[in-house]
Amino acid sequence: MPTPHYGQPRYRTIADELRNRIESGEIPPGSLLPAESALTVEFRVARGTVRKAITALRDEGYAATEHGRGTYATSPARINARDSGDRQQKVQADARLAALFRVDIGTDLIEHQTVIKQGEQVNTVIITYRLQPSDP
Template sequence: MPTPHYGQPRYRVIADELKARIESGFIPPGALLPAESALTAQFQAARGTVRQAIAALREAGLVTTEHGRGTYATPRRHERGPDEGSETETQQRHVAADAELAALFAVEVGTALMEQQRLTRTNGAVGTVVRTYRLLQTER
């Protein structure tokens, strides 16, 4: 990030930017955050600084890190939106890849995937439904 933010540690600036992306939905719940190497290049920061930022997000409950798989935005259940009548609900389930998903992930039809559905209601009416998919890590 080329603009300095005086008075704030560098990792905090990065954590705040990532937090804003998560809270705005730019990085949706369950989505994989960019790799450390991509974040170091994007923010022009050292790897340790990026790791500190991710640790701060983990402490705040905004992300979870799975060893060998990456860091994901944490799903929120029944959160209140900016509109008092707005509610978001997140559900996860295992699904088998259909032909379209198999082609996208370059796997065989029937491969196990994690589907995450985020449903937003405003005053009881469904406003949006967002589904994200990711490969499950198989035990070997």
Template structure:
């Protein structure tokens, strides 16, 4: 999808497009960005151009890359008035979590709850779970 860039470097135009998709929710927060190969095909550019665009997104706080996970949309676009609140706690696995993790009901899990607010308004609550590591 060729885009007129009016003097801007091509990677900057792509970074701006991806940033707009994140801000508009087309790419939801926490969701993986399309792979480099998908983006190279969509924007009809070299892989290096896509890498520079993703680096620009990371620098601006709209994306983060985790080794082994990929690049995902971050919370920059929320314009938060305060940082997210994170709480860790141990919980017993209910039936749904036990099925997902393929463990017994009642097995101890770690729940990480992140509450993101704008002012006094809760914008989102994210809960992630992991199995409590076995102690030797």
């Protein structure tokens, strides 16, 4: 188990360790990250702490999550190419999305599309949906 960095939140320490593994090639790009249960045992933390660490990695571009596939590592080279390929738009839920989100058909959702390139070649397209925040 890595030595904790005092004064730093535990999830941040875990995210740093996983990022180091991705950058060093120990977890190669495209490989699944270890299961949450394995990480909770390795770092002796609660599942919520592991989830927060993985969220931090996703936010930084070191990991991506695909429904049905899991969370996998992305390479730093891909991260730099992501910026030009991000697009966000409002869409209405079709029958499949309405069932997944348990909302009415036609409910507003936010669709976020990320195009990950390796050089000029498109390698992966990730499309995520989330509920549109309601106005207060």
